[in-house]
Amino acid sequence: MIDTHCHLDLLKEEDLRDTLQDKSLEYLLTIGYDRKTIKNALKLSQENPQVFCAIGFHPHEADRVKEEDFEWLKTLAKENPKVKALGEMGLDFYKDYSDRKKQEEVFRRQIALARELGLPIVVHSREAEEETLRVLKEEKAYEVGGVMHCFTGSYQFMKACADLGFYISYSGIITYPNAQKLREVVKRTPTYRLLIETDAPFLAPQPVRGKPNKPTYLRYVAEAVAQLIPNTSFDDVDRMTSENAKLLFNLLCDGRKDTVTYVINNKLYINLTNKCNLHCTFCQRERERNFMVKGYWVWVSRDPSVEEVIREIGDPSRYEEVVFCGYGEPTLRFSALKDIARWVKERGGRIRVDTNGLMFTFLPKERLKELKGLVDVWSVSLNAPDKETYNKVCRPAEEGAFEKVLEFIKEAVREGFKVVATAVDYEGVDMKRTEELAKSLGADFRGRIYESVG
Ligand code: SF4
Numbered sequence: 001m002i003d004t005h006c007h008l009d010l011l012k013e014e015d016l017r018d019t020l021q022d023k024s025l026e027y028l029l030t031i032g033y034d035r036k037t038i039k040n041a042l043k044l045s046q047e048n049p050q051v052f053c054a055i056g057f058h059p060h061e062a063d064r065v066k067e068e069d070f071e072w073l074k075t076l077a078k079e080n081p082k083v084k085a086l087g088e089m090g091l092d093f094y095k096d097y098s099d100r101k102k103q104e105e106v107f108r109r110q111i112a113l114a115r116e117l118g119l120p121i122v123v124h125s126r127e128a129e130e131e132t133l134r135v136l137k138e139e140k141a142y143e144v145g146g147v148m149h150c151f152t153g154s155y156q157f158m159k160a161c162a163d164l165g166f167y168i169s170y171s172g173i174i175t176y177p178n179a180q181k182l183r184e185v186v187k188r189t190p191t192y193r194l195l196i197e198t199d200a201p202f203l204a205p206q207p208v209r210g211k212p213n214k215p216t217y218l219r220y221v222a223e224a225v226a227q228l229i230p231n232t233s234f235d236d237v238d239r240m241t242s243e244n245a246k247l248l249f250n251l252l253c254d255g256r257k258d259t260v261t262y263v264i265n266n267k268l269y270i271n272l273t274n275k276c277n278l279h280c281t282f283c284q285r286e287r288e289r290n291f292m293v294k295g296y297w298v299w300v301s302r303d304p305s306v307e308e309v310i311r312e313i314g315d316p317s318r319y320e321e322v323v324f325c326g327y328g329e330p331t332l333r334f335s336a337l338k339d340i341a342r343w344v345k346e347r348g349g350r351i352r353v354d355t356n357g358l359m360f361t362f363l364p365k366e367r368l369k370e371l372k373g374l375v376d377v378w379s380v381s382l383n384a385p386d387k388e389t390y391n392k393v394c395r396p397a398e399e400g401a402f403e404k405v406l407e408f409i410k411e412a413v414r415e416g417f418k419v420v421a422t423a424v425d426y427e428g429v430d431m432k433r434t435e436e437l438a439k440s441l442g443a444d445f446r447g448r449i450y451e452s453v454g
């Protein structure tokens with residue numbers, strides 16, 4: 001199991017020892033929430049192979065956070081590979097230990113930093129559902145994703161967070177007799193968004209309530225989840241929450257080598273990231289982490305570095321085409337994409353980028369120009385003839401996503417790129433009209449077959 005939220009530095013000495021010796025805990029994410037605990041979290045993660053950390057400033061700390069603290073946080077996160085997330089951060093309008101305005105500001109600043117660093121966030125939200133959602137959306141936190149830790153909110157809040165691509169983490173609170181309402185929310189949480197945590201030394205689960213909590217009690221949380229989710233055993237909960245955690249926090253797992261590049265039919269595909277800012281109904285990566293594409297396991301457990309990709313490519317001119325592919329959105333790693341594309345181009349390769357066309361939702365239009373002379377073809381997932389269908393099929397996190405795709409296609413055509421708009425032949429999608437729309441934007445069109453994954 002993976003305890004996705006604990007404060008190891010606050011445990012009693014013997015509880016820490018038990019925890020680090022417990023073989024049922026594959027990984028632990030210890031959380032630093034102020035200057036002191038951040039240092040502790042780093043130290044613990046450096047000393048123990050199974051410990052990773054998240055570092056950030058808790059909303060309770062907001063009043064004390066100074067400008068230089070953000071710079072400090074950034075440097076630490078950049079320099080320490082065991083930092084897997086920023087946080088905990090967020091809003092706490094229950095205790096109100098810090099000024100609300102200041103809480104929001106510190107929250108926003110840290111989301112921006114997480115996006116800059118490409119790290120997911122750990123969110124603490126109490127009695128501030130609406131405000132938390134608003135900030136997450138406005139700051140485009142879904143580009144890096146994250147977890148709503150120690151979730152105790154409403155069904156609507158859970159759903160909105162899950163739809164935004166956030167994970168929902170439950171703690172020992174779900175075992176408390178008076179948490180009936182919360183248990184109903186657990187039942188309805190999508191299993192691919194589910195995580196578990198202890199928040200130790202706080203919130204000991206019911207069977208050990210009153211004692212200081214420790215990560216070895218995580219099994220009580222897992223047991224409770226197994227009882228709530230239909231047709232699900234303890235082992236199922238263990239496996240799915242562990243895989244979800246590995247995915248979210250990019251924890252190196254099972255030793256299987258990541259498929260960073262792969263060749264199909266003399267085309268070389270580059271697997272730049274599995275992160276995506278859409279979640280299309282038909283997308284395999286949305287429901288299945290371990291999926292194969294023509295004999296390749298294409299899930300990458302972390303984003304490969306530019307150097308790593310280049311090393312694997314070798315001589316790009318051997319291939320008909322070098323493709324930045326779409327099991328994840330390559331433009332999310334714009335600068336890596338650009339660096340690799342330049343390297344490939346200089347060695348005579350031909351480049352295609354498969355994209356969902358949402359680049360303008362997070363980068364200014366002008367940035368597209370930087371890829372001129374590097375990208376030969378854009379293959380853009382249009383997938384619908386109109387906004388209504390698009391929202392249904394592609395489920396964007398943001399209003400106006402469809403318009404952004406159209407804008408992207410037009411702009412790319414205008415800049416002189418070859419653009420092919422694509423659509424998956426999916427129920428409810430009028431392929432003919434989608435093709436007409438593509439053509440009207442100056443793009444070519446290619447229909448794609450929908451392969452059911454069961
Ligand atoms: S854009 Fe591609 S990778 Fe992203 S959710 Fe849709 S199908 Fe999946």
Ligand SMILES: [Zn+2]
Binds near residue numbers: 088124149150
């Ligand atoms: Zn918290």
Ligand SMILES: [Zn+2]
Binds near residue numbers: 005199
């Ligand atoms: Zn915490």
